[in-house]
Amino acid sequence: MSQTVIETRQLTKDYGNGRGCRQITLSIGAGEAFGFLGPNGAGKSTFVKMLVGLIQPTAGSGTLFGEPIGSLAARREIGYLPELYRYQEWLTGEEVLILHAKLCGMDRLHAKKRIPQLLEEVGLGKRGYDRVKRYSKGMQQRLGLACALLNDPKLLFLDEPASALDPVGRHEVRLLLKRLKEQGKTIFLNSHLLEDVELLCDRVALLNNGQILTEGSVTEVLQEKPRWQIRVGGFAQLTLNWLQEQTGLQIRAINLAVPHESDSVWLEAELEEDEQIGWLNSLIIEQGMTLYEVKKAKTPLDEWFIQAVSGLNHRGERV
Numbered sequence: 001m002s003q004t005v006i007e008t009r010q011l012t013k014d015y016g017n018g019r020g021c022r023q024i025t026l027s028i029g030a031g032e033a034f035g036f037l038g039p040n041g042a043g044k045s046t047f048v049k050m051l052v053g054l055i056q057p058t059a060g061s062g063t064l065f066g067e068p069i070g071s072l073a074a075r076r077e078i079g080y081l082p083e084l085y086r087y088q089e090w091l092t093g094e095e096v097l098i099l100h101a102k103l104c105g106m107d108r109l110h111a112k113k114r115i116p117q118l119l120e121e122v123g124l125g126k127r128g129y130d131r132v133k134r135y136s137k138g139m140q141q142r143l144g145l146a147c148a149l150l151n152d153p154k155l156l157f158l159d160e161p162a163s164a165l166d167p168v169g170r171h172e173v174r175l176l177l178k179r180l181k182e183q184g185k186t187i188f189l190n191s192h193l194l195e196d197v198e199l200l201c202d203r204v205a206l207l208n209n210g211q212i213l214t215e216g217s218v219t220e221v222l223q224e225k226p227r228w229q230i231r232v233g234g235f236a237q238l239t240l241n242w243l244q245e246q247t248g249l250q251i252r253a254i255n256l257a258v259p260h261e262s263d264s265v266w267l268e269a270e271l272e273e274d275e276q277i278g279w280l281n282s283l284i285i286e287q288g289m290t291l292y293e294v295k296k297a298k299t300p301l302d303e304w305f306i307q308a309v310s311g312l313n314h315r316g317e318r319v
C-alpha cells in the first residue's frame, strides 16, 4: 500500500448560504494523479485552497504527508498553481522565479541552476527573460507552472493548468504532467478539460454543489468495460465470428484510419478486464492474422461529465 499523501475527513468550508464545500472525505496515495471535476462554482478551488493552507476550514480536518493542512511541514513538499494567477508584470519571468526561490528559502546557487532548466521545461525558453507585461495569458500560465515546480515538490496542486493555452500548449503541458507523474509525483488536478483528466488521472471525483457526487477510477466511474483496439492483417469475417464464439467477447471491425496502402483492419473488443488482452491477441495470432498495433480505447469521460451535471444549475445545484 503506497503512502497516503492527502487525507481529508469531512473537510468543510462554509462561506454562508451553503456556498463553499461540505464534508469532503478523500484519501490519495503517493504517485497518484487525482482529477477533481465539477461545474463552475462547485467548490473545487475552495477545497484546494484549504489543502494548501490559504483558507481555514470551517469544520473537519486534513493532512498532507501526515502533517496537518496549513502547517509549515505540510506546505514544505507542495507546489501550487492557482487558478487566478497574477505575477509582478514589471519583473521578467526569471526574476519572478528568483523571487519565489527566495520566498521558499532556496539556496541561491541551486536556484541559478534550476531556473533556466525550468524555463525550458515549461516551454518559455528565452522568453523567460522578457518582462511579464509582454506575456500572453498562456505564457503567464507556463510561468505559474514553473513557480509551482520550483522546489521540486512531491505533491502538485494544479488548478486549471491549461485553461489559457492553445491546443499545442495544452499538448505540451499534458506531456510535462505525464513526465512529472512518471517521476513519481502526486498530482491533484482541478480541470474542466476532461480529456486532460482522462489521459493523466488514475482516479476522479465529481464535485457537485460542494459535495462529492461520485468518486473512483475513470473506468469505475463510467461503469464501462475496458475497450481495446487491435489492428490486424489478413482479416476474415469467419475468423472474427470464431473469435467471438470462443471468447464470448464483443469484437467488431471498426472504421479507424490505417496506414496508406495497408490492407489491415482495426478491431475493437470489449473485455471483462484488461488482463484478457494478451489471451485475445494470442488467439488472433493463432488464427493466422497479423498483429500490428494494440491500444486501449479512450473512455468517453466528456459524455459522463455532461450526464452527471445535467439538470444542475451553474452552481452545481439541482434545478
Ligand SMILES: Nc1ncnc2c1ncn2[C@@H]1O[C@H](COP(=O)(O)OP(=O)(O)OP(=O)(O)O)[C@@H](O)[C@H]1O
Pocket (backbone or CB within 6 Å): 015, 019, 020, 038, 039, 040, 041, 042, 043, 044, 045, 046, 047, 083, 315
Ligand atoms: N471568498 C469567498 N467568499 C464567499 N463565497 C465564495 C468565496 N470564494 C468562493 N465562493 C463561492 O463558493 C462557491 C465555490 O467556489 P469555488 O471557486 O471553490 O468553485 P470552483 O468549483 O473552483 O469554480 P470554478 O470552476 O468556476 O473556478 C461559489 O459559489 C463561489 O461563489
